Amino acid sequence: MLPSLNLPASLVCLLGELRPCFTAPGFVTFCxxxxxxxxxxxxxxxxxxxxxxxxxxx
Numbered sequence: 064m065l066p067s068l069n070l071p072a073s074l075v076c077l078l079g080e081l082r083p084c085f086t087a088p089g090f091v092t093f094c095x096x097x098x099x100x101x102x103x104x105x106x107x108x109x110x111x112x113x114x115x116x117x118x119x120x121x
Contacts, residue, residue, distance in 0.1 A: 070098055
């Protein structure tokens with residue numbers, strides 16, 4: 064189960080435009096990875112985005 068995301072409203076509006084491109088679970092994962100990219104302090108790789116978006120245990 065994915066953790067609940069607490070994203071800024073402006074980011075949610077931006078990501079909402081891409082919603083039709085994803086399934087429901089895929090969109091939640093995409094939002095988590097996007098949040099991980101924004102909150103990343105190390106290298107900006109997919110493996111680095113997982114801990115940034117609190118998805119490392121998923």
